[in-house]
Amino acid sequence: xxxxxxxxxxxxxxxxxxxxxxxxxxxxxxxxxxxxxxxxxxxxxxxxxxxxxxxxxxxxxxxxxxxxxxxxxxxxxxxxxxxxxxxxxxxxxxxxxxxxxxxxxxxxxxxxxxxxxxxxxxxxxxxxxxxxxxxxxxxxxxxxxxxxxxxxxxxxxxxxxxxxxxxxxxxxxxxxxxxxxxxxxxxxxxxxxxxxxxxxxxxxxxxxxxxxxxxxxxxxxxxxxxxxxxxxxxxxxxxxxxxxxxxxxxxxxxxxxxxxxxxxxxxxxxxxxxxxxxxxxxxxxxxxxxxxxxxxxxxxxxxxxxxx
Numbered sequence: 412x413x414x415x416x417x418x419x420x421x422x423x424x425x426x427x428x429x430x431x432x433x434x435x436x437x438x439x440x441x442x443x444x445x446x447x448x449x450x451x452x453x454x455x456x457x458x459x460x461x462x463x464x465x466x467x468x469x470x471x472x473x474x475x476x477x478x479x480x481x482x483x484x485x486x487x488x489x490x491x492x493x494x495x496x497x498x499x500x501x502x503x504x505x506x507x508x509x510x511x512x513x514x515x516x517x518x519x520x521x522x523x524x525x526x527x528x529x530x531x532x533x534x535x536x537x538x539x540x541x542x543x544x545x546x547x548x549x550x551x552x553x554x555x556x557x558x559x560x561x562x563x564x565x566x567x568x569x570x571x572x573x574x575x576x577x578x579x580x581x582x583x584x585x586x587x588x589x590x591x592x593x594x595x596x597x598x599x600x601x602x603x604x605x606x607x608x609x610x611x612x613x614x615x616x617x618x619x620x621x622x623x624x625x626x627x628x629x630x631x632x633x634x635x636x637x638x639x640x641x642x643x644x645x646x647x648x649x650x651x652x653x654x655x656x657x658x659x660x661x662x663x664x665x666x667x668x669x670x671x672x673x674x675x676x677x678x679x680x681x682x683x684x685x686x687x688x689x690x691x692x693x694x695x696x697x698x699x700x701x702x703x704x705x706x707x708x709x710x711x712x713x714x715x716x717x718x719x
Contacts, residue, residue: 470496486517508544531636573618580611613692631676660705672718684713
């Protein structure tokens with residue numbers, strides 16, 4: 412490799428290192444500011460070990476985050492890592508994702524009997540992973556919001572919502588974010604934005620919704636522990652649920668799906684597909700006359716349930 416090539420490589424490497432150092436410095440400043448705002452608004456102090464920003468993947472990773480109650484000085488939640496990918500400050504990103512790994516109740520919180528008396532030990536001591544993502548196509552307004560949660564060795568949960576005609580909602584959310592960043596969100600502005608948000612949401616056209624819950628091994632054990640704390644057992648739960656379902660206006664097929672899930676506590680799934688080019692406001696108006704006819708309502712929403 413000649414001297415010119417070596418020099419070019421050296422300049423490129425130095426430039427990349429410098430750019431990454433600057434990006435990390437800026438990311439650290441932004442996160443510190445956001446954490447301060449969060450603390451002022453919620454009453455929790457937030458501490459973290461370090462912030463790392465990747466220019467290549469546009470991802471911010473925050474390590475060893477902890478939340479502490481300002482008044483009691485009691486640590487509440489610890490998080491191994493929190494990452495934000497795809498966020499862009501000047502526009503709605505085509506894809507953003509928030510990932511929380513290793514969330515757990517702090518050891519100090521677990522030692523307080525008043526905090527844990529009503530919860531099974533497996534829930535109190537479990538670690539949780541959470542993922543929230545949003546995709547957005549500016550050209551047609553298609554959006555997908557997805558949330559998944561995993562309680563290690565207990566359960567996995569996924570919620571998925573698809574919609575279109577969401578440009579107005581996304582632009583309004585960006586406007587709200589900017590006002591928060593500039594400190595312009597007073598009570599009057601917040602009330603105005605709430606009204607605008609309702610209008611924007613009513614214009615959104617839902618496309619599909621799905622929900623799934625799956626046991627990760629110990630869901631039945633956790634449910635039985637929770638029932639025991641309330642003086643019940645699994646058989647009593649099934650009997651109570653069966654009596655309540657008899658009074659619910661729903662098809663026998665979907666009632667049976669719920670009963671099958673409670674019996675096995677293995678998996679439960681719900682899916683819906685909405686009429687095309689129907690806004691949230693229009694959908695609400697169309698659903699009202701179907702409330703007294705559960706089978707017609709389920710057919711209209713293409714509602715399906717499965718339990719095991």
